[in-house]
Amino acid sequence: MKYQTPEDVTWKNLKTGVVLLNLTSGEYYTLNDTAADIWRHAIEGESREAIVACLLDTYKDVSTEDLARHVDESMEYFLGEKLLVKVEE
Amino acid sequence: MGVWSILGKRKTMATNDRGLGVGQYGAIVWETVMAIAAAARFRVFDGKGAPPLPEVAGEEVLDPPTAQKIARLVGLITRLLVIWRRRICFYRSYATACVLRSRGVAVALNFGYRWDGPAGAMAHCWMTLDGQLFRETEETARIYSAYLGEKDPSVRFWTDPGNSPGGHEKLSKKELAG
16 A cells, blocks of 8 residues: 545655645644654655665664554554545555 | 816726725725634634635726725724734734735735744734735744745745644644734
8 A cells, every 4th residue: 555645735844854734724734753754755655564664774773563553653643634645556 | 177177087086096985995894894704714723724715806906005005904903803812913814815805906815834842833824915925024934934835826835944843743723823
């Protein structure tokens, strides 16, 4: 499963992280470093497994299980807030 | 100079002065009250989005001083009516945009978001005309300098590039600062 942003969601890379905005609802989100990393990988069309694998290289002191759980929680949040939608591979 | 030329001149003056006549003052007050009432139904950060702006009327374009005078009047009415002051920047900008757009002046709304450390989430609403700040300080453009996107050309969104994100912060409940 891969992901993409809906048309009415815009985002911007800032020096301090990532901010997202739903242009229709006006809701604004800020992401911390870890969530921003997950977001960037997700919108590049990477699968959940690929995201976990990429982040393992960055966060070497975190176990695979913990990282996978964090990715799952983040993706669930993004999907729940309609910041991402699933696309068929 | 005959009677007709005098009447003609008076008619021309009345047309040019249309935004300042007693009838127009009444119309502006009424439209401002209606716009504030419409704006009160929206919670920009509660997922209902920004209220729609009226289309720009094509048949009449005010000269800049008249547009400024109307904007000042709308701002005064807004200050008198929005006594609770919260989100007053939004009420003022929305009401002014409604009144001026219906008179052929393509004022656009802008929403700026920022995360201000201990103060939490902050936001501001202001107007632009032809891409330039309209009755707004340069400080606003300096703070909200990172363009996020637009719902349509009349509603644009900005953020403070120096803001400090702090996790999955959803700022939807935050009111406009003023």
